[in-house]
Amino acid sequence: MDKFGVAQSQKYDVYASRLLPREEYFTSGHRSCQGCGEALAVRWVCKALGKEAVIAHATGCMEIVSSGLPQTAWMHPWLHVAFENTAAVASGIEAGFKILSRKGKWPGRLPKVVAMGGDGGTSDIGLQALSGAMERGHNFTYICWDNEAYMNTGIQRSSSTPYGAMTTTSPPGKRSIGQATWKKNMVAIAVAHGVPYVATASPSYVFDLYFKIKKAIETPGPAYVHVLCVCPTGWRSATDLTVRLGRLAVETAVFPLYEVVNGKYRLTVEVPKIRPVKDYFRLQGRFRHLREPEINFIQRQVTSQYELLLKKCEAAYPEFPVISHTEESQEGA
Amino acid sequence: MAEHAKRLGMEVSIAVSHAVQMARAEAIAAYPITPQTHIVEHLSSLVANGDLEAEFINVESEHSALSACVGTSAAGARTFTATSSQGLALMHEILFIASALRLPIVMAVANRALSGPLSIWNDHSDIMAARDIGWIQVFVENGQEAFDHTVMAFKMAENSQVLIPTMVNMDGFILTHVVEALEIPEQALIDRFLPPYVPRHQLDPKRPMTMGAFAMPEIYLEVKMKHQVTLMNSYDRILAIWEEWGRLTGRHYQPVERFRTEGAKILLLTMGCLGEVAAVAVEELREQGLPVGLLSLRLWRPFPFAALREAVNGAELVIVCDRALSLGGGAPPVLAEVRSAFYSLASRPAMLGYIIGLGGRDVSPEDFKEIVARAQKENPEAPSQEFFLYGVRG
Numbered sequence: 001m002d003k004f005g006v007a008q009s010q011k012y013d014v015y016a017s018r019l020l021p022r023e024e025y026f027t028s029g030h031r032s033c034q035g036c037g038e039a040l041a042v043r044w045v046c047k048a049l050g051k052e053a054v055i056a057h058a059t060g061c062m063e064i065v066s067s068g069l070p071q072t073a074w075m076h077p078w079l080h081v082a083f084e085n086t087a088a089v090a091s092g093i094e095a096g097f098k099i100l101s102r103k104g105k106w107p108g109r110l111p112k113v114v115a116m117g118g119d120g121g122t123s124d125i126g127l128q129a130l131s132g133a134m135e136r137g138h139n140f141t142y143i144c145w146d147n148e149a150y151m152n153t154g155i156q157r158s159s160s161t162p163y164g165a166m167t168t169t170s171p172p173g174k175r176s177i178g179q180a181t182w183k184k185n186m187v188a189i190a191v192a193h194g195v196p197y198v199a200t201a202s203p204s205y206v207f208d209l210y211f212k213i214k215k216a217i218e219t220p221g222p223a224y225v226h227v228l229c230v231c232p233t234g235w236r237s238a239t240d241l242t243v244r245l246g247r248l249a250v251e252t253a254v255f256p257l258y259e260v261v262n263g264k265y266r267l268t269v270e271v272p273k274i275r276p277v278k279d280y281f282r283l284q285g286r287f288r289h290l291r292e293p294e295i296n297f298i299q300r301q302v303t304s305q306y307e308l309l310l311k312k313c314e315a316a317y318p319e320f321p322v323i324s325h326t327e328e329s330q331e332g333a
Numbered sequence: 334m335a336e337h338a339k340r341l342g343m344e345v346s347i348a349v350s351h352a353v354q355m356a357r358a359e360a361i362a363a364y365p366i367t368p369q370t371h372i373v374e375h376l377s378s379l380v381a382n383g384d385l386e387a388e389f390i391n392v393e394s395e396h397s398a399l400s401a402c403v404g405t406s407a408a409g410a411r412t413f414t415a416t417s418s419q420g421l422a423l424m425h426e427i428l429f430i431a432s433a434l435r436l437p438i439v440m441a442v443a444n445r446a447l448s449g450p451l452s453i454w455n456d457h458s459d460i461m462a463a464r465d466i467g468w469i470q471v472f473v474e475n476g477q478e479a480f481d482h483t484v485m486a487f488k489m490a491e492n493s494q495v496l497i498p499t500m501v502n503m504d505g506f507i508l509t510h511v512v513e514a515l516e517i518p519e520q521a522l523i524d525r526f527l528p529p530y531v532p533r534h535q536l537d538p539k540r541p542m543t544m545g546a547f548a549m550p551e552i553y554l555e556v557k558m559k560h561q562v563t564l565m566n567s568y569d570r571i572l573a574i575w576e577e578w579g580r581l582t583g584r585h586y587q588p589v590e591r592f593r594t595e596g597a598k599i600l601l602l603t604m605g606c607l608g609e610v611a612a613v614a615v616e617e618l619r620e621q622g623l624p625v626g627l628l629s630l631r632l633w634r635p636f637p638f639a640a641l642r643e644a645v646n647g648a649e650l651v652i653v654c655d656r657a658l659s660l661g662g663g664a665p666p667v668l669a670e671v672r673s674a675f676y677s678l679a680s681r682p683a684m685l686g687y688i689i690g691l692g693g694r695d696v697s698p699e700d701f702k703e704i705v706a707r708a709q710k711e712n713p714e715a716p717s718q719e720f721f722l723y724g725v726r727g
């Protein structure tokens with residue numbers, strides 16, 4: 001353990017860029033904000049996809065920063081249609097390739113079909129199309145870039161915004177603590193569809209992300225990968241802390257990294273000693289208004305959810321943080 | 334009758350699905366909605382029995398139906414879908430995107446009233462709400478036309494100078510659910526007419542391209558202009574394709590069909606299968622010595638300005654019959670369009686607008702005779718109303 005509590009074994013991630021493919025499929029020159037965790041994730045994910053892939057992308061931050069006519073940052077064949085239908089578009093692409101192949105009109109191997117969307121485009125407006133595509137069992141991979149709010153339109157809350165976070169439509173006030181609902185569990189929703197490969201990932205753990213994407217695209221049938229993308233603009237964090245915050249999300253068990261293969265849960269990054277959530281919160285302006293009782297409430301929720309996950313994974317229990325005994329408000333409100 | 338063609342009695346919906354089968358569509362994505370259902374039900378059984386080599390995607394909504402069609406078409410497959418009313422309304426957003434992406438999707442629309450109140454019956458309010466989507470839009474009057482235009486729609490949409498999705502409008506129930514005798518050409522003729530689809534642009538890792546990029550104000554207008562110019566220019570190609578079909582099958586189509594227009598002073602103008610009802614009335618009125626003729630608008634987008642002006646030539650009064658209402662507005666959609674085609678001309682006929690058959694209200698030849706009689710009593714220079722809701726009670 002170093003002073004941040006990072007296990008020695010995970011330090012080799014630092015050298016990831018030398019060990020992973022040199023080809024760039026998401027090129028520089030796009031217009032994402034400084035310190036954008038999503039752009040970082042897209043770059044690694046596209047390397048993992050390799051050349052033989054076709055991408056359908058939802059409207060959102062990543063679409064806007066990367067595809068201003070007549071320029072593009074995408075080296076893959078790439079199609080943007082609308083906000084809420086990316087999974088449906090991808091299912092069409094997959095079906096289209098299938099029939100072309102069956103009729104002998106597509107020589108060689110079929111490319112991997114990948115759909116990408118933000119947390120709004122996935123867990124809110126795009127949920128129906130995603131549910132339909134997963135239920136129909138198309139052979140495609142859906143990747144959710146989760147920056148935990150509608151950042152593109154100016155940081156409005158989504159169902160993926162964490163409890164207590166400040167956004168422009170969940171402002172804290174006399175009668176509000178900020179976001180009043182718990183983050184929607186997209187992984188559980190995907191698992192409930194019987195999706196054979198489901199995983200969470202983070203660009204702060206590059207190898208973990210890289211191999212999860214590899215597994216996802218090689219899985220026959222649908223696959224779902226939920227990627228936490230730190231957003232300095234929306235999270236009110238320093239732009240040089242993006243990778244650090246992504247790690248803290250995992251180290252505090254706020255966003256554990258795991259995969260679910262044919263319904264079997266497995267923790268892919270084990271954290272021997274869980275850090276208190278306030279270590280993660282204090283670097284972000286969106287949680288600045290939270291007082292200790294509220295943070296304690298969140299801590300208890302995070303701990304119990306992580307325990308549930310560990311049970312599912314049958315993984316060893318780490319050391320949990322101790323909750324301080326300051327008075328607690330009514331259920332954190 | 335073309336050589337080796339078969340004459341069969343069948344439901345028009347089934348005829349449309351046979352047209353899609355004979356056009357060798359490769360991908361179909363659809364969601365059930367009355368009265369479009371028979372078309373896609375029959376198609377899915379054709380696919381299930383191996384009579385049509387295609388992918389049938391049973392999507393969870395019309396929004397996803399058209400979205401999946403965008404996907405299949407962008408992948409390079411010949412694509413078909415069908416819908417009605419609320420389904421078309423749910424697709425609305427994607428209708429514009431499909432045409433802007435220049436994907437040659439073909440859609441049959443079984444025209445039905447938009448809710449509310451909920452109505453499953455026929456009128457044109459669904460398509461009139463989707464008038465400006467940038468698709469080629471054709472209206473048909475009978476089963477034979479529904480078959481012919483469904484086949485031709487693929488050739489129109491896929492023409493390398495066009496590449497614009499095409500919609501075949503057919504009145505729900507009144508047309509889709511009737512059994513008619515129609516001529517089915519043999520497969521070889523259709524294969525000759527419509528060769529396999531070779532996409533000009535497609536999602537291919539060997540030639541990667543970005544489709545659906547966003548546009549800043551500096552370029553949006555130019556993209557729109559290109560779309561408008563291409564859609565207007567598709568007119569000549571459409572006519573050439575109809576002509577080729579005419580040569581092969583003996584069935585000739587015009588953007589504005591005329592019936593008994595020789596020497597006509599009064600013209601009824603309809604769209605869709607009401608034309609056949611109006612024709613009966615026109616025939617009877619002619620026998621009574623009234624100089625009445627009938628125009629049936631077949632091509633709604635691109636709008637056939639020149640053909641319409643030519644067809645109307647010499648008439649003193651045009652009675653435009655709409656099956657949609659422009660709530661809170663003046664002229665209903667077809668009247669507004671027809672008026673605009675003549676406004677700049679020095680000599681133009683008077684025009685009156687009658688709205689008929691909304692929400693499945695029955696329209697008979699007697700109604701058209703009554704409309705002509707009432708129209709003659711109006712002062713065309715100053716009609717008593719902006720438009721007339723024919724047959725409304727209360």
